[in-house]
Amino acid sequence: MQIGLIGLGKMGGNMRERIRRAGHTVIGYDRNPDLSDAASLAELVDKLEAPRVVWVMVPAGAPTQSVVDELGGLLSPGDTVVDGGNSRWTDDEKHAEELGAKGIGFVDAGVSGGVWGLQNGYALMVGGEKEHVERLHPIFEALKPDGPYGYVHAGKVGAGHFSKMVHNGIEYAMMQAYAEGWELLEKVESVDSVREVFRSWQEGTVIRSWLLDLAVNALDEDEHLDKLKGFAQDSGEGRWTVEAAIDNAVPLPAITASLFARFASRQDDSPQMKMISALRNQFGGHAVESK
Secondary structure (H helix, E strand, O other): OEEEEEOOOHHHHHHHHHHHHOOOEEEEEOOOOOOOOOOOHHHHHHHOOOOOEEEEOOOOOHHHHHHHHHHHHHOOOOOEEEEOOOOOHHHHHHHHHHHHOOOOEEEEEEEEOHHHHHHHOOEEEEEOOHHHHHHOHHHHHHHOOOOOOOEEEEEOOOHHHHHHHHHHHHHHHHHHHHHHHHHHHHHOOOOOOHHHHHHHOOOOOOOOOHHHHHHHHHHHHOOOOOOEOOOOOOOOHHHHHHHHHHHHOOOOHHHHHHHHHHHHHOOOOOHHHHHHHHHHHHHHOOOOOEO
16 A cells, blocks of 8 residues: 655654555655655655545644645545644544545544554554545554554544543553652652562552553663653643543543643652653653753
């Protein structure tokens, strides 16, 4: 299968490689000419055979809107656009309507896997009409982890990004729990090696997880996280999750508290936020602030 991929950063570049390894043709475009297979979006579209599929991996909001607008003028009826970034689900509905008026299909894909996706595969949560989603099945199969799990057609347009948003909200709460436990262990005099306690949890416990493995990785690199500042950003999806909970009258005390804890980290040098920062760097390559 042939596909165009726009945005070849930490996620997009690895996704291009994984799709190619599965035997498909990927024509990539990025503002960095050293990464790009085409000099412009117009050239990328020209290189694709109709009916075209173009996957967008750029930051949510104005950058995604700009790319969708430009593609709307370049693509033809029967083509399909996939937004694989972290867009808000309400933007998906708008993009589907705009492109649908021109006969262009739209699919939203929540993608999880971070900097480890090339090696381990990407979890994919997809929204859109059945005919558009089924057309992309070979690409989803190339990107997902080996085995029966890791891909779901979650529902209509917006369902993919809504599912990914909730995934990230749960991620916030899980990271906060590990961070609070780590700080408490570090605080008491009776525990000699917090790092080895975390390591002992990796097998046979009910709290073992990939995030726990990444926490151990971070502690192996910096045992007491002394090199990090207790500051953690939020990507926006935690806020959207809390807003959706309010709109639907669903109580989310753990997720909401974890979001507010990140806000608190910007006021003081929080020990818990050192662990949150370390975990975000481990799984997603997100920037950290050093002391």
